[in-house]
Amino acid sequence: MILRAGLIASLMLTLAAPAMAECARPEELAMVRGEHAFTQTRTLKGVARPLVSSGTLEAQADGVVWKVTKPIEIVTRIGPKGVTQSIDGGPEEAVGAAGANNPFFSETGLLDLLRGDLSKLDTRYQVARGTRAKPEGWKLALTPKSASVTPYITSIAIEGCMRVESVAVAQANGDMMRIDLKPGQTRAAQ
Amino acid sequence: MKLNRGLAAALACWLWLAACCGVVGWRFLQGLPVDTDIQSMLPSGGGDAVERAAISSASQAAAGRTAVLVSAADEQTVQAAASDLEADLAATGIFSPDRQDVEATGHWLFANRNELLCQSDPSKFTADEARRTARRALADVYSVSGPVTGDLLRQDPFLLTIRLAECLSPVGAAQPGGTTRLVSGRIATSAFRLDAQASVIKAFDGWKAEWAPKGVTAARAGAVFHADAAAASATADMTLIGTLGTIGVVLLFFAAYRTIRSAVQAMVLVAIGLAAGLGATLALFETVHVLVFVFAAMLVGIVSDYAVHALASGPATNWAGTRERIDLVGRPITVSMATAVIGFGSLALFGVPLFQQVALLSGVGIATAWAFVLWVLVPIDKRPKNADFLRAWWTKLEDIRERVKIPAVVAWAGVAVLVGVSIYGAMKLSYLDDVRAFQPRPADLVAEEEQVRSAGYAGSGVTFLLSVGDRAQEARQREEAALAQAPGAVRLLATTRFDPSLQRRAANASALRANLYQPLLAEHAANVGLDPVEAAAPPVSVSADPPSWMADLSGEVDGQHYLIAPLLDPAGWTGPTTQGVRLVDPALRYSDAFRTYREHALMALAVAAICAIGATLLVYRRLAALSILVPPLLACAVALLAPPALGFPLTFFSFAAALVLLGIGIDYAAFQWEAGLQHDRWTAVAVFIDALTTLLSMGLLILSSTYPVRSFGLTVTIGIAAALCLSHIPRLVAMRVGTTGKT
Numbered sequence: 001m002i003l004r005a006g007l008i009a010s011l012m013l014t015l016a017a018p019a020m021a022e023c024a025r026p027e028e029l030a031m032v033r034g035e036h037a038f039t040q041t042r043t044l045k046g047v048a049r050p051l052v053s054s055g056t057l058e059a060q061a062d063g064v065v066w067k068v069t070k071p072i073e074i075v076t077r078i079g080p081k082g083v084t085q086s087i088d089g090g091p092e093e094a095v096g097a098a099g100a101n102n103p104f105f106s107e108t109g110l111l112d113l114l115r116g117d118l119s120k121l122d123t124r125y126q127v128a129r130g131t132r133a134k135p136e137g138w139k140l141a142l143t144p145k146s147a148s149v150t151p152y153i154t155s156i157a158i159e160g161c162m163r164v165e166s167v168a169v170a171q172a173n174g175d176m177m178r179i180d181l182k183p184g185q186t187r188a189a190q
Numbered sequence: 191m192k193l194n195r196g197l198a199a200a201l202a203c204w205l206w207l208a209a210c211c212g213v214v215g216w217r218f219l220q221g222l223p224v225d226t227d228i229q230s231m232l233p234s235g236g237g238d239a240v241e242r243a244a245i246s247s248a249s250q251a252a253a254g255r256t257a258v259l260v261s262a263a264d265e266q267t268v269q270a271a272a273s274d275l276e277a278d279l280a281a282t283g284i285f286s287p288d289r290q291d292v293e294a295t296g297h298w299l300f301a302n303r304n305e306l307l308c309q310s311d312p313s314k315f316t317a318d319e320a321r322r323t324a325r326r327a328l329a330d331v332y333s334v335s336g337p338v339t340g341d342l343l344r345q346d347p348f349l350l351t352i353r354l355a356e357c358l359s360p361v362g363a364a365q366p367g368g369t370t371r372l373v374s375g376r377i378a379t380s381a382f383r384l385d386a387q388a389s390v391i392k393a394f395d396g397w398k399a400e401w402a403p404k405g406v407t408a409a410r411a412g413a414v415f416h417a418d419a420a421a422a423s424a425t426a427d428m429t430l431i432g433t434l435g436t437i438g439v440v441l442l443f444f445a446a447y448r449t450i451r452s453a454v455q456a457m458v459l460v461a462i463g464l465a466a467g468l469g470a471t472l473a474l475f476e477t478v479h480v481l482v483f484v485f486a487a488m489l490v491g492i493v494s495d496y497a498v499h500a501l502a503s504g505p506a507t508n509w510a511g512t513r514e515r516i517d518l519v520g521r522p523i524t525v526s527m528a529t530a531v532i533g534f535g536s537l538a539l540f541g542v543p544l545f546q547q548v549a550l551l552s553g554v555g556i557a558t559a560w561a562f563v564l565w566v567l568v569p570i571d572k573r574p575k576n577a578d579f580l581r582a583w584w585t586k587l588e589d590i591r592e593r594v595k596i597p598a599v600v601a602w603a604g605v606a607v608l609v610g611v612s613i614y615g616a617m618k619l620s621y622l623d624d625v626r627a628f629q630p631r632p633a634d635l636v637a638e639e640e641q642v643r644s645a646g647y648a649g650s651g652v653t654f655l656l657s658v659g660d661r662a663q664e665a666r667q668r669e670e671a672a673l674a675q676a677p678g679a680v681r682l683l684a685t686t687r688f689d690p691s692l693q694r695r696a697a698n699a700s701a702l703r704a705n706l707y708q709p710l711l712a713e714h715a716a717n718v719g720l721d722p723v724e725a726a727a728p729p730v731s732v733s734a735d736p737p738s739w740m741a742d743l744s745g746e747v748d749g750q751h752y753l754i755a756p757l758l759d760p761a762g763w764t765g766p767t768t769q770g771v772r773l774v775d776p777a778l779r780y781s782d783a784f785r786t787y788r789e790h791a792l793m794a795l796a797v798a799a800i801c802a803i804g805a806t807l808l809v810y811r812r813l814a815a816l817s818i819l820v821p822p823l824l825a826c827a828v829a830l831l832a833p834p835a836l837g838f839p840l841t842f843f844s845f846a847a848a849l850v851l852l853g854i855g856i857d858y859a860a861f862q863w864e865a866g867l868q869h870d871r872w873t874a875v876a877v878f879i880d881a882l883t884t885l886l887s888m889g890l891l892i893l894s895s896t897y898p899v900r901s902f903g904l905t906v907t908i909g910i911a912a913a914l915c916l917s918h919i920p921r922l923v924a925m926r927v928g929t930t931g932k933t
Binding site for chain 1: 721
């Protein structure tokens with residue numbers, strides 16, 4: 001659950017687009033709405049092969065729709081009232097305890113990010129900034145500040161230039177999750 | 191020799207008092223031994239022992255549940271405030287957050303995952319359900335929101351642990367999002383102990399003082415908050431009644447005896463009675479109910495009566511010798527003490543801890559005060575320097591009293607009113623046995639509790655499913671059979687959903703093997719990147735201790751095993767038809783118990799009256815002396831019939847008051863009988879002062895905010911007024927007997 005929280009918080013940066021033509025400062029990314037293609041790679045400790053899924057990520061005014069198309073069809077809706085999930089085109093069902101027992105609302109600032117407010121990022125994470133040589137771009141290394149998150153998430157690495165291109169979450173138990181994003185149809189938020 | 195006996199008796203009195211004070215001091219040093227649980231009013235013996243134990247366990251578990259819904263303007267503030275509150279409550283040492291239970295429950299579910307099902311009936315875990323389970327597991331692995339780890343996936347490829355945690359969800363509650371947080375947990379000790387309430391309330395108030403200025407608000411849910419409010423109400427009652435009673439009695443004594451010393455002596459006597467009674471009660475009971483202290487206010491009335499008569503014998507006899515004064519007041523005081531102790535003692539026959547405590551505290555308190563009056567107060571009440579002035583004042587009071595002549599027409603009119611009111615009351619007779627109406631819950635707490643529930647907090651149901659069997663396995667099987675009958679909308683917390691019978695475990699395991707593992711494991715293992723051979727190996731056996739909340743929901747009494755399943759949402763279910771299983775509503779049981787007590791109270795009154803007849807005949811050895819019992823018995827009748835006429839339903843406490851009234855009424859009547867025989871004037875004044883002091887103590891219970899206490903006070907007030915008026919009957923009879931004897 002905490003892993004999901006950290007990951008989602010980081011991925012919110014993917015909803016941002018550069019304000020300038022060259023590599024933008026991450027803090028200056030403005031929120032955009034639209035669809036992005038993603039590839040998620042989970043490397044679980046003790047599991048022989050990486051678990052790869054792909055689909056699209058859609059930013060909406062009041063939340064995010066995370067659609068996995070391979071290897072299984074999953075639609076996950078993340079909004080202010082919680083999280084719902086539909087599997088194989090089935091009915092939407094609340095995730096967990098009514099989808100509300102979900103710390104990523106409380107501990108990652110998801111709703112702030114959804115509103116395009118990135119100013120509070122450093123209130124939740126220690127942020128280390130760096131540059132990427134090839135291709136040219138920037139890197140952010142996030143370390144959770146909250147004691148309730150640190151037992152689960154060690155660090156989050158975000159890379160990008162004009163936009164967020166990848167997010168990698170390192171879990172305390174040794175599992176890893178990496179999400180690579182490709183541009184889709186985007187539009188700037190009004 | 192006589193002097194030595196008197197000194198020895200006085201010394202024994204002081205030693206007894208010292209021992210009682212020692213017990214009180216020792217017990218209070220160990221922590222405040224006061225509880226506020228209304229269940230203390232319930233019988234501790236008789237009836238169904240299993241049900242009684244189950245009600246006790248279920249109520250304890252339900253009362254311990256505590257939650258606070260924290261709200262703030264922004265998420266960071268609310269998160270910090272909630273964390274701080276949880277830490278503050280945990281620091282009390284008696285609060286354990288639900289998070290700990292969730293963790294322990296998770297370990298238990300993981301260890302037992304292959305013998306548990308979300309379905310209450312294994313036959314409902316069909317091949318379709320199994321396929322859905324496998325797809326959910328696959329979705330958890332590949333979706334962004336799946337809480338999967340490598341360790342869990344290898345040992346639990348279908349993620350049954352997660353599914354079970356979702357569908358059984360035993361403890362804690364939905365965590366509201368946004369700018370609200372729920373801090374919930376359990377209080378390990380009784381929420382009705384004042385010391386437990388004090389530490390939890392102190393932690394909450396301290397937290398509130400820190401966070402309220404930052405815009406943080408809180409809604410509370412839990413018996414500990416209600417109990418604290420009830421205790422505060424009882425304390426306010428006690429303070430009001432005690433203060434008014436004490437001030438009134440002091441002023442009354444000063445007005446009667448014109449010395450501060452007499453008032454001080456009376457108050458010291460009351461304090462001695464209370465200390466001795468409390469010491470004896472604390473020696474036999476682990477805690478004393480707070481209502482006992484409210485009832486103990488009645489000691490002021492009874493004990494000060496003894497002081498009234500003992501002190502009145504001073505000016506009345508011009509401070510004659512100790513022996514002469516004891517001869518004068520000793521017999522009526524002793525009859526009064528004996529009948530009062532019998533009256534209070536009969537309260538103990540109901541088997542209700544609260545009334546056993548009242549009986550013990552009052553009985554010991556009255557007997558101790560009686561002993562101090564005879565062997566300490568009278569001997570030290572020597573002729574004062576201003577004796578002539580005091581005697582003249584007392585004579586003046588006797589003159590005033592003697593001048594008060596009630597015209598026959600007024601007396602008959604009074605009788606007519608009493609009869610009329612009694613007849614009307616008999617026609618309007620109504621009773622209140624519902625314990626829920628005894629102590630209305632504060633509106634603000636009820637509203638806050640609703641707010642917490644709206645946020646998804648399940649709390650703990652008071653009504654529960656009780657499953658009983660000769661063996662633990664039988665009780666489990668019966669609960670499982672009953673759960674199969676429950677409609678889907680019913681929500682309950684049943685132990686067997688987490689720890690089923692051996693039979694059900696085997697059936698669950700078989701359904702999982704047949705529909706999930708055998709047909710779907712190989713394909714699923716491949717889909718989630720596991721080695722099919724490794725995944726097909728038998729799961730490593732893991733042991734886990736049952737979560738502590740589970741232990742609270744089972745027990746054994748007299749070789750009978752029982753399980754409790756609190757109903758979180760009864761959804762109108764009237765209960766199963768399974769043998770050995772039934773729904774139990776404790777509030778209904780309590781109300782039934784009080785109705786039964788009330789129905790038997792008249793019999794207790796009759797028994798007390800018969801005992802009083804025996805005691806009266808034993809002491810006075812003549813039939814005419816039975817006129818002593820006429821005023822108290824008539825006063826009891828009026829006191830029980832007048833409240834319904836005034837619109838106040840009778841409770842068991844009204845009848846308890848009648849028992850006490852019987853003792854006090856005999857007190858007045860016995861003194862009047864003695865006065866009639868000896869043709870004295872001082873007794874009429876003393877009895878009038880008696881009645882006023884009783885009204886200033888027990889009568890003031892009418893001001894209590896708790897209906898049972900109020901109904902007690904109402905019965906006593908009406909009864910004392912009637913007993914005072916009617917106490918002239920034995921005086922007249924005694925005068926006639928005395929005259930006949932002389933002629």
